[in-house]
Amino acid sequence: MTTTRLERASAGTADFLDQRTGIGVAVKNFARKIFPDHWSFLLGEIALFSFVVLLGSGIFLTMFFVPSMTEVHYEGPWAPMHGVEMSEAFASTLRLSFEVRGGLLMRQIHHWAALLFMAAIVVHMLRVFFTGAFRKPRELNWVVGFTLLILGLAAGFTGYSLPDDVLSGNGLRITDGVVKAIPIIGSYMSYFVFGGEFPGTDIIPRLFTLHILVVPGLILALIGLHLFLVVLHKHTQFPGSGRTDGNVVGFPLFPVYTAKAGGFAFIVFGLITLMAATIQINPVWNYGPYDPSPVSAGAQPDWYMLFLEGSLRLMPGQTEYVIGGYTLSLNVLIPAVVIPGLLFTVLGAWPFLEAYATGEKREHHVLDRPRNAPTRTAAGVAIVTAFFILVLAGANDLIATHFEMSLNDITWAFRVLFFVAPVFAFWITKRICLGLQRRDRDLVLHGHESATIVRLAHGEYIEVHKPLDEHELWLRVNYSSPRPIEIEPAEDSRGVRRKGYRADRIRRRLSEFFYADRIEPVSAEELAAARAHQAEHHALLEGGGRHSAALPAEESTSTTVDVEATSDR
Amino acid sequence: MKAIAARRHHRQAPVVLLVLALLVMGGVYAAFATTSADATVVTQSDDDVEAGRKLFAANCASCHGLNAEGRQNAPSLVGVGAASVYFQVSTGRMPMQADAPQAEAKPPQFGEEATRQLAAYVASLGAGPAIPTEDQVDPAKGDPASGMALFRTNCSMCHAASGAGGALTQGKYAPSVLNTDPAAIYTAMATGPQSMPVFNDMTLTPEEKRDIIAFIDAQKEGAPGGLDLGQIGPVGEGMWAFIVGMGLLIACAVWIGAKSS
Numbered sequence: 001m002t003t004t005r006l007e008r009a010s011a012g013t014a015d016f017l018d019q020r021t022g023i024g025v026a027v028k029n030f031a032r033k034i035f036p037d038h039w040s041f042l043l044g045e046i047a048l049f050s051f052v053v054l055l056g057s058g059i060f061l062t063m064f065f066v067p068s069m070t071e072v073h074y075e076g077p078w079a080p081m082h083g084v085e086m087s088e089a090f091a092s093t094l095r096l097s098f099e100v101r102g103g104l105l106m107r108q109i110h111h112w113a114a115l116l117f118m119a120a121i122v123v124h125m126l127r128v129f130f131t132g133a134f135r136k137p138r139e140l141n142w143v144v145g146f147t148l149l150i151l152g153l154a155a156g157f158t159g160y161s162l163p164d165d166v167l168s169g170n171g172l173r174i175t176d177g178v179v180k181a182i183p184i185i186g187s188y189m190s191y192f193v194f195g196g197e198f199p200g201t202d203i204i205p206r207l208f209t210l211h212i213l214v215v216p217g218l219i220l221a222l223i224g225l226h227l228f229l230v231v232l233h234k235h236t237q238f239p240g241s242g243r244t245d246g247n248v249v250g251f252p253l254f255p256v257y258t259a260k261a262g263g264f265a266f267i268v269f270g271l272i273t274l275m276a277a278t279i280q281i282n283p284v285w286n287y288g289p290y291d292p293s294p295v296s297a298g299a300q301p302d303w304y305m306l307f308l309e310g311s312l313r314l315m316p317g318q319t320e321y322v323i324g325g326y327t328l329s330l331n332v333l334i335p336a337v338v339i340p341g342l343l344f345t346v347l348g349a350w351p352f353l354e355a356y357a358t359g360e361k362r363e364h365h366v367l368d369r370p371r372n373a374p375t376r377t378a379a380g381v382a383i384v385t386a387f388f389i390l391v392l393a394g395a396n397d398l399i400a401t402h403f404e405m406s407l408n409d410i411t412w413a414f415r416v417l418f419f420v421a422p423v424f425a426f427w428i429t430k431r432i433c434l435g436l437q438r439r440d441r442d443l444v445l446h447g448h449e450s451a452t453i454v455r456l457a458h459g460e461y462i463e464v465h466k467p468l469d470e471h472e473l474w475l476r477v478n479y480s481s482p483r484p485i486e487i488e489p490a491e492d493s494r495g496v497r498r499k500g501y502r503a504d505r506i507r508r509r510l511s512e513f514f515y516a517d518r519i520e521p522v523s524a525e526e527l528a529a530a531r532a533h534q535a536e537h538h539a540l541l542e543g544g545g546r547h548s549a550a551l552p553a554e555e556s557t558s559t560t561v562d563v564e565a566t567s568d569r
Numbered sequence: 570m571k572a573i574a575a576r577r578h579h580r581q582a583p584v585v586l587l588v589l590a591l592l593v594m595g596g597v598y599a600a601f602a603t604t605s606a607d608a609t610v611v612t613q614s615d616d617d618v619e620a621g622r623k624l625f626a627a628n629c630a631s632c633h634g635l636n637a638e639g640r641q642n643a644p645s646l647v648g649v650g651a652a653s654v655y656f657q658v659s660t661g662r663m664p665m666q667a668d669a670p671q672a673e674a675k676p677p678q679f680g681e682e683a684t685r686q687l688a689a690y691v692a693s694l695g696a697g698p699a700i701p702t703e704d705q706v707d708p709a710k711g712d713p714a715s716g717m718a719l720f721r722t723n724c725s726m727c728h729a730a731s732g733a734g735g736a737l738t739q740g741k742y743a744p745s746v747l748n749t750d751p752a753a754i755y756t757a758m759a760t761g762p763q764s765m766p767v768f769n770d771m772t773l774t775p776e777e778k779r780d781i782i783a784f785i786d787a788q789k790e791g792a793p794g795g796l797d798l799g800q801i802g803p804v805g806e807g808m809w810a811f812i813v814g815m816g817l818l819i820a821c822a823v824w825i826g827a828k829s830s
Contacts, residue, residue, distance in 0.1 A: 303807025
């Protein structure tokens with residue numbers, strides 16, 4: 001057996017490492033780790049690879065960006081800024097854009113990657129939510145992921161404020177307003193955050209430290225924890241024949257997923273670079289250096305903060321009260337703190353809420369089809385709807401100009417929709433889910449319609465159904481459908497009021513909200529009965545087939561004999 | 570001709586015909602629609618005033634009154650000046666087409682000559698801002714950096730930082746100024762049409778107005794960094810991040826994960 005030099009060298013290196021660290025066992029285990037295959041499991045990877053791009057391009061940007069609010073006069077090549085007074089942060093951003101070789105590309109890569117990072121996190125989170133992947137034992141990992149979402153928002157916010165342009169400065173001014181709206185400590189907090197009266201000269205260096213050190217450090221650590229927990233818990237899998245809570249059906253990490261993920265990483269890098277090379281993003285030279293006096297029309301934050309902007313835009317301004325000389329700015333506090341607080345709390349606490357309502361203690365490794373958890377799916381759609389309305393409200397001026405509508409009417413429509421649309425979305429989604437479940441049930445019991453109508457010898461018409469195969473059956477019957485929990489009565493047998501009844505009653509109500517409307521999955525007995533009925537049909541067909549085959553031609557408008565089973569999709 | 574006749578039932582024939590018809594229509598339209606409205610200042614003569622009076626009586630008097638004294642919903646034009654007429658007529662806003670939240674810019678209904686005559690007539694009714702000279706609106710003579718600062722303090726709260734326009738209340742809006750001709754920008758500032766405030770020579774000197782024109786002109790040089798997505802800022806960027814970015818990446822993910830076990 002001959003070996004090349006390269007093979008010998010790599011074997012030698014591996015052996016060196018293995019003898020000193022014993023890493024061989026870990027590599028072997030890891031390489032054989034099985035992951036299930038589905039495109040939606042790659043959504044988190046988009047976020048991961050975008051983050052890698054963010055780190056790389058971010059390091060480049062720190063080499064040239066000057067996080068200082070010292071006033072300078074611009075002397076660079078961008079004519080409309082000649083001699084304009086600006087902070088060093090803004091001047092160095094212009095230098096990055098127009099003088100540093102590849103600087104503008106890097107800036108745009110960084111910004112597009114940030115938008116995609118947040119988009120991928122949100123889409124990934126939706127996948128996890130709607131498939132129930134957060135259930136035991138993964139509740140903690142949901143919380144880790146949720147924290148990553150918040151940290152992503154923080155990274156984005158601290159990042160786009162750094163160039164010290166008018167647009168992001170408006171955003172900081174709003175932040176200042178929100179901080180000041182906090183009762184009692186508001187104005188002290190504002191002075192604390194900005195190092196004096198807004199804007200001061202401290203905020204950019206402070207944001208810089210947060211943006212390049214604290215937030216990315218935390219994100220990196222939590223990504224590590226997030227992935228460690230994925231490996232520890234093993235990956236969830238979609239329901240299908242042969243997949244249970246006790247196994248993982250898929251391919252090994254090496255070579256299948258190293259190749260797939262490695263390739264996908266380069267696709268993500270490539271796409272971000274392509275976008276950055278062809279599409280302008282955050283043209284700060286249009287906005288100009290920050291100055292507290294001008295506010296431009298169309299001032300909006302990046303998309304992931306747009307829901308906050310929308311929330312502020314929707315809130316009527318009359319809700320500011322002066323109580324004993326102190327101002328209570330409910331017009332800021334409610335939209336900027338209370339509403340997002342509520343939406344995010346529900347989102348973050350959802351796994352625990354659902355576990356509480358179910359009363360289940362067992363582990364789940366097979367994902368839910370969204371239809372099989374109607375209340376969860378409906379609640380998810382309702383939350384997404386509320387967020388989406390807020391995002392649209394954040395762009396109400398653009399809707400007004402682009403669709404030639406009245407800004408006031410749009411704002412009022414969104415005010416109403418913010419309360420009505422989530423409820424409507426909840427109701428309609430739940431109905432759709434229940435309808436799909438009923439359809440599944442029907443399909444399991446009767447089989448696929450074959451579009452063949454047969455007249456039996458004695459004149460009876462029957463439609464021939466093709467029974468589902470084993471794979472189709474597995475998907476449709478093999479899921480759990482929790483019932484509302486039962487609680488003990490308020491009084492015991494001696495008529496004494498029971499302790500803890502009130503808490504139980506709340507839990508019962510929650511459980512009823514989740515599971516009162518349910519479609520029973522087909523049981524084995526029902527399936528057996530349905531099968532027997534179908535067998536009866538077949539027997540009739542076999543026995544009297546010759547008599548029933550020939551229908552008069554003029555009657556057979558919708559009749560075709562021996563057509564392929566119609567798919568249920 | 571025979572070859573064409575033989576192919577008249579060809580499958581592609583309707584498509585070819587449609588393309589030809591569109592080309593002809595486009596050509597005809599382009600030939601007729603090239604009436605531009607350049608700002609040229611010609612001295613007013615009594616002939617112009619007289620011709621303008623006739624034009625006014627025929628085209629404007631039904632709303633603004635025979636002597637431009639104004640009616641319900643149509644303001645008096647005494648003292649609005651030639652600049653106002655120039656802005657409203659050369660951008661096609663007047664004569665107004667429909668009763669909308671605000672008069673829309675459209676292809677001008679009057680030629681240069683007629684616009685000048687109308688302006689001369691209205692200017693003869695009472696003193697008002699005049700149409701600027703070519704020198705006053707020459708972007709090359711302005712300072713774009715000073716214009717940038719002035720634009721940000723005075724204009725961007727309605728027209729947006731890039732000049733792409735923005736929304737106002739009740740269906741009114743500040744239009745994009747990126748493709749507006751310099752004299753129209755100047756006369757708009759001088760007269761404050763519709764919801765716009767008046768920036769008279771006390772607020773913005775003629776030189777400052779020219780600086781602003783120079784700044785707007787500098788925006789036409791193109792956007793560094795690629796497609797500008799309509800210059801509507803982060804909302805547009807976010808939308809494209811989802812449509813192009815996430816769209817393509819999810820398509821790739823579906824492709825990579827296609828061989829599901």
